[in-house]
Each structure stands twice: as structure tokens, then as C-alpha cells.
Amino acid sequence: MSILPPDALQQISVWHNDDQMDPLVRYEKVCQVLLALSPDVQQKIMAFPPPTVFDGVPEYKAKMDAIRNDSTLSFREKLAKNKEVIASMPKDLLMGVRGQMKHTIKI
Template structure:
């Protein structure tokens, strides 16, 4: 799952460590990675979840404006729970063409050092 660099200061160390392992696993399918990360995020306190949802999508999505716009709309939808927002973001990621998804993944590897 693509993360905003600020998330590293929000996540507890154990959650960051778990996510770091998956982030660095190039063999893991991006949607499987996202699902694993979501499991960790859903176990966090509501306060931390709120801080996470306040962050904008990572800048690597600037090159995919339609996905970024959808993620912004999801983030700003106050009617959705944290779980629902994660699920809707997963739908956005799953709808991306494979080449764009891999391009975003490649950019993430260079912008976030875990």
C-alpha cells in the first residue's frame, strides 16, 4: 500500500516494522500487500486511524490524477468509516492498469525508505 511519508511518524513502531517487511517484498502482489497492511491499520486505535485518513494520497499518485481524485474524495467523505475508506481505496488501486500500478510501486520504493 502506498504511504504518505508522514505516516512513519504516526504509526507505532511494531506496526511500522510489520508494514516495512511487506513494503520491501517485491514478490508480493500489490493487492495482497494492501490487504495485509489494512489488517494492521484496522488494529490501530481510532485516534491513529483518524490521523492516517487526514493525510493526502502519496505524491506518486500525482501522475495518476483520476486515482488521486478518487482517493481524495474517499478521504474527505465523512460518512465512511475507516474500514470503508480502506475498502474503497483498495477498489481504486485494483482498478488501476497493471503498468500504472507497477509504476506507482516503483516510485514508492524510491520515495519511502523504511
């Protein structure tokens, strides 16, 4: 069962399965959908930890955990800061995480 509305879930699924899409473009598109959701759904989303594929890159996972746990940040600010973390990852590392996500996260 998803906390996302069916239309949001369907659109995010399309992007999640698009191997040709740049990871930062994908993240931006997903953020646009998430920002349109109600505040209660956004709050539920931020309660989830980063995907387990980030366990293999602990320095980035720690940064994402710190952002998630920062109660002074709005949902929009948390998304922006997570984007900064993702953008700071070396491309080869980012693509490795992306490859693991394709096999770990089923939308």
C-alpha cells in the same frame, strides 16, 4: 517520527520492501494492521493525502482524495474503497506507481 506503533511500523516496512508481493495482497496485509490500531491513530492516518506518486495519475488521485474527504465513511470503508481504486488500476500503471513508491516512501 511515526504515528504508528513500532511493531506496526516494522511489519508494514517488511511488506513495503517485498518486491515479490502482489500490490493488492500488500494492501490487504497493511489494512489488517491499520484496522487493529486505535481510532485516534486511524484518524491521523486518514488526514494524510495519497502519496505524491499518485500525482502522475490524477484520475486515481482524485478518487482517493474524494474517499479520504468523505466524512460519512468509516476508516474500514475508506480502506475498502481505496482498495477498489487500486484494483481498478491497469497492472502496468500499478507497477509503475509501485516502483516510484519504492524510491519515494521510506519506511
